Each structure stands twice: as structure tokens, then as C-alpha cells.
Amino acid sequence: MREKHPLHGGNINEEARRIGVGVDQLLDASASLVPFALPQTLQTCLVQAVTSKALKHYPDCSHKNLKEAIANWHKIDPAMVLPGNGASELFTWAARDAATHGISALPSPGFSDYSRALRCWNAPYIHISLPLTWTAQGPQTFPISPKTNVLWITNPHNPTGQLWSRDSIEPLLEKHNLIICDEAFLPLVPNGEKQSLLPLTLNHHNLIIIRSLTKLFSIAGLRLGYAVGTPERLRCWSEYRDPWPLNSLAIEVGTEIMSNMTTLKDWIKKVQQWVSIEGPWLQNELQMIPGIHPLPSATNFQLIKGESSLVQVRESCAKKHVLLRECHSFKELGENYLRISLQNRLNNQRVVDVLSEFLS
Numbered sequence: 261m262r263e264k265h266p267l268h269g270g271n272i273n274e275e276a277r278r279i280g281v282g283v284d285q286l287l288d289a290s291a292s293l294v295p296f297a298l299p300q301t302l303q304t305c306l307v308q309a310v311t312s313k314a315l316k317h318y319p320d321c322s323h324k325n326l327k328e329a330i331a332n333w334h335k336i337d338p339a340m341v342l343p344g345n346g347a348s349e350l351f352t353w354a355a356r357d358a359a360t361h362g363i364s365a366l367p368s369p370g371f372s373d374y375s376r377a378l379r380c381w382n383a384p385y386i387h388i389s390l391p392l393t394w395t396a397q398g399p400q401t402f403p404i405s406p407k408t409n410v411l412w413i414t415n416p417h418n419p420t421g422q423l424w425s426r427d428s429i430e431p432l433l434e435k436h437n438l439i440i441c442d443e444a445f446l447p448l449v450p451n452g453e454k455q456s457l458l459p460l461t462l463n464h465h466n467l468i469i470i471r472s473l474t475k476l477f478s479i480a481g482l483r484l485g486y487a488v489g490t491p492e493r494l495r496c497w498s499e500y501r502d503p504w505p506l507n508s509l510a511i512e513v514g515t516e517i518m519s520n521m522t523t524l525k526d527w528i529k530k531v532q533q534w535v536s537i538e539g540p541w542l543q544n545e546l547q548m549i550p551g552i553h554p555l556p557s558a559t560n561f562q563l564i565k566g567e568s569s570l571v572q573v574r575e576s577c578a579k580k581h582v583l584l585r586e587c588h589s590f591k592e593l594g595e596n597y598l599r600i601s602l603q604n605r606l607n608n609q610r611v612v613d614v615l616s617e618f619l620s
């Protein structure tokens with residue numbers, strides 16, 4: 261079951277070294293982050309945190325203010341919230357619980373970090389194939405009902421961009437000892453929040469939701485995510501993990517983001533508007549390039565299928581300083597697929613232009 265370390269989008273430093281250019285010269289359409297600069301209030305908050313005594317002292321390991329701000333936003337009890345050093349840290353703890361229940365099902369192709377987390381605990385898992393064709397209609401019916409003890413769901417799904425309907429997932433809660441639902445990209449999806457399983461955590465103790473602020477605010481380097489689940493479960497996780505998993509800057513900025521509801525609502529509106537305009541625009545432009553077929557997506561990345569291998573195309577784009585996400589690390593996809601992350605119009609055009617150059 262051992263897999264080599266998964267390839268990932270967003271290896272911008274490694275790619276810059278490989279290509280022999282500076283990071284700033286690259287357009288990274290391999291990691292799916294919003295293309296906007298951090299709101300001014302958050303930049304100010306970061307600067308203040310750096311210049312204050314925040315870095316001198318150990319971080320507040322109770323995460324009290326941050327937990328309360330997140331809980332307020334979702335209208336839940338702070339005891340049901342656990343902030344993490346990115347969603348990835350929290351997958352590790354979710355996987356520890358998964359290990360105690362038996363076999364995990366990982367819908368595939370899927371995000372590789374879940375299997376990394378499961379391997380930490382020698383937890384058994386199987387990959388369950390998702391159908392590779394779907395319509396543009398959303399939300400969609402979750403297409404599989406695995407007979408395993410634990411199910412990992414990504415909503416919207418990565419790398420396909422499909423948004424699953426809550427109604428199609430809810431019945432699965434009766435059939436599994438544990439469901440872990442990664443909603444890292446959900447706040448970016450227009451009307452996506454209606455499909456969130458988060459409200460179901462109140463009545464379903466076998467449900468864990470994991471969210472990330474990485475994508476929404478383009479703060480991959482800060483490392484900030486949170487889990488929502490039962491207070492008992494999250495208390496146990498707090499006891500296993502190291503005493504200061506979040507640094508003080510992440511705590512300060514996270515609290516500022518989550519407690520200023522007007523700024524947060526406006527930001528989410530702006531991001532969803534961008535997805536609803538640029539997503540169809542990019543889809544339309546890609547459709548006109550010979551040799552590739554863009555697949556429908558509800559979110560800020562787009563899978564494209566080539567009529568033949570796209571490995572060389574990806575490499576040629578990289579030499580033109582445009583990074584696209586390779587997909588041959590997803591065994592169900594192979595070399596014919598690439599994933600493209602949505603940019604602003606200027607840079608979406610640049611992506612279309614380089615692809616056209618190498619495919620026309």
C-alpha cells in the first residue's frame with residue numbers, strides 16, 4: 261500500500277529552481293488559490309502582529325478567540341471547533357480516528373493527502389473509482405456508496421471540480437462509522453454553502469468537517485484550517501497534537517478574518533463572483549483549442565482531457581513560465597489530463613494563449 265510521496269500543485273519554489281527562473285516570474289496555475297491580494301485589514305493585522313510582542317511569546321494554545329470567531333460565523337458551539345495548522349494537519353488526526361474504525365474508502369481520482377494521513381497510522385484504505393464523465397448540472401448526486409467503515413469526501417471534489425449535493429450524501433451517514441468531509445474549496449463555489457454538511461455535525465457524531473482558509477484568502481504559507489466535530493473527539497485530538505500547532509501570526513489573522521463578518525461576507529461574494537464569471541469564460545476558451553476538452557467544474561479549477569498525452573504540453577507551458585497541474589499522479593487520470601487553476605482575466609488569457617500555442 262506504500263505510495264511514493266504524492267506530486268502536488270503549488271511546488272512553485274521547486275519548479276522555479278528546475279526551470280531556472282525566479283518564483284516571481286512564474287504564473288502558478290497549478291495551485292488553486294484566489295488571485296486577489298489579501299484585504300488591507302488583514303495585511304495591517306499581519307504587520308501589527310509581527311511588530312508587536314506576538315512573536316516573542318508562545319502562541320495562545322487554547323485558540324480561544326479564534327475558536328469563538330469561527331463558531332460565531334457558523335453559529336455553533338466553540339467546543340465543536342478545532343483550528344489547525346492547515347487542513348492537512350487535521351487530516352492526520354481524522355485519519356487516526358479512521359484507523360480505529362477499520363477500512364477507509366477514498367473516492368478516486370482524489371486528493372492524495374488523505375492517504376498520506378492514513379499511512380501515518382497504518383490505517384487500511386481502498387480507492388473507489390468515481391465515474392469520469394459528468395454533466396455541468398450542479399449540485400450532483402454523489403455517485404458511489406462504498407461498503408467500508410469510513411468514507412472520505414471532498415466537496416467540491418478535487419481534481420474534478422464536482423459539487424456534491426448534501427441530499428445525496430446525508431443517507432451515507434447511516435451506513436458509515438465515520439465520514440470525513442473536506443470542504444476546503446466550498447466557500448469559493450457560487451451557492452456552494454447550501455450543500456455543506458457542516459449543519460449536520462449537530463446531530464451526527466460520526467461526521468467530521470474540515471475547512472481551510474488557504475484557498476479562500478490565498479494564504480497557503482500561513483497554514484490555517486479548522487475542523488468541526490464533536491467536542492469529545494476534538495478534545496482528544498488536542499491532547500495528541502503538539503502544544504503549539506498554530507503560530508501566533510496565523511492565530512491573529514485567522515481571528516481577524518473570522519470575526520469581521522461584513523468583510524468576510526464581502527470577500528466571499530467577490531470570490532464567488534470571480535468564479536462565476538471567469539470559470540465559464542475559461543471553459544469556453546479552452547473548448548476552442550483543438551486536442552483538449554475541458555470538463556465541467558463548479559469551482560476555481562478546471563480539469564482538461566487531452567486526446568493524447570499532455571505531459572509535453574505541460575512542460576512546454578512551464579518553459580514559458582506558466583505552471584499547470586500534472587495529473588499522471590492520479591492513476592485513474594494519467595498523462596492525458598491537466599488541471600488548471602482559475603486566474604484573473606489577464607492571466608487566464610495567458611494560460612489560453614500558451615496552451616493554444618502548443619496545441620494548435
Ligand SMILES: Cc1ncc(COP(=O)(O)O)c(C=O)c1O
Binds near residue numbers: 371442445484
Ligand atoms: C481538497 C483539498 N483539501 C485540502 C487541501 C490543503 O489545505 P491546507 O492548505 O489548509 O492544508 C488541499 C490542497 O491542495 C486540497 O486540494
